[in-house]
Amino acid sequence: MEPLLVRARGLWEGLARVPVSFAPMGGVSVVVSPESGLSPVGWVGVVALGESAIVTAPSTSTAVIVRDALATLPVEAVTDADAVRGVLSVARVLGPAALSYASPAVFRRAEPGVLAVEQLPGGHPDLRRLEELASREEAGEAALDEITSPAFVVRERGQVVAAAGYQAWPSRTAHISVLTAPQSRGRGLARLTGSAAVAHALGAGRLAQWRARPPASRRVAATLGFEELGSQLSIEIA
Incomplete structure (x- = not known):
């Protein structure tokens, strides 16, 4: 296998x-x-x-x-x-x-271009403000409040509009979390912040796991090279 x-x-x-x-x-x-x-x-x-x-x-x-x-x-x-x-x-x-997975051999990193990706502590209050912009279901699905890694964020006019990080799971697995503010979707911000989080996880020798229900989230994972295995x-x- x-x-x-x-x-x-x-x-x-x-x-x-x-x-x-x-x-x-x-x-x-x-x-x-x-x-x-x-x-x-x-x-x-x-x-x-x-x-x-x-x-x-x-x-x-x-x-x-x-x-x-x-x-x-x-x-x-x-x-x-x-x-x-x-x-x-x-x-x-x-x-x-x-359930999708990535290793260094298949990961396709997104280049930031003109947008800067900032790193914040996982418990930063700006992440809670981002969750308030999304629905309760979306915030629960992303579970940014559970990440154990730093958060990788994009700001616009000082406000965090997209963020990603990961929770350390057993077997050296990084469970990826991504959330974008509703008004900022469709512009590749999930791919950009998610890429930074995945790169951090793989750099630490972890298996990156992307678990998603929405088709849009699954497409982001595929763009980054994740393989949907089950x-x-x-x-x-x-």
Whole structure:
């Protein structure tokens, strides 16, 4: 397997917090893990990478139900919310979110041009002001308040209008966060700030992970050279 896929699978196997592996020949592996990092506590977490998927369930009884239901779906459909609703009684879902990864070998850095990228501490109040300009859902998706790296920002008329950084995850992974003010979108600012954050992460020897639901965010990741290797879905069983 390609090195990016191996590292990505190792990350999520560790986040399952119980022994589990992506089946080398394809398929779905379901385990019981009440403390799983694949989903919110009490939910079912599904991560598909390549042609295999791992699933964590909060209890043995839930694991049996989920294992039997997902066995009726092809691997590529186990993170499809509509397909899962067709075989399980679902109360709520989060996702699916595409999982993309970059290493120094595939990363395509964006050149700043006339725009300057400034570096700020991760807890800087200007980042909170940027979050206030976006919707609550967008700010929650970006999770700039969770970054452990410096923030890389672009200002216009003194105000931060785009920012990116990353949260240090296990297995030396950098989980990238990017947010652009609504009135400043469509001008490449997410690509510019995201590029700076990714370069910082790769320079520290980390695997860069870009998790996104909106198509626009996925396009930014692709422009920077990220490879979309799979997806993640969280399910609350009714």
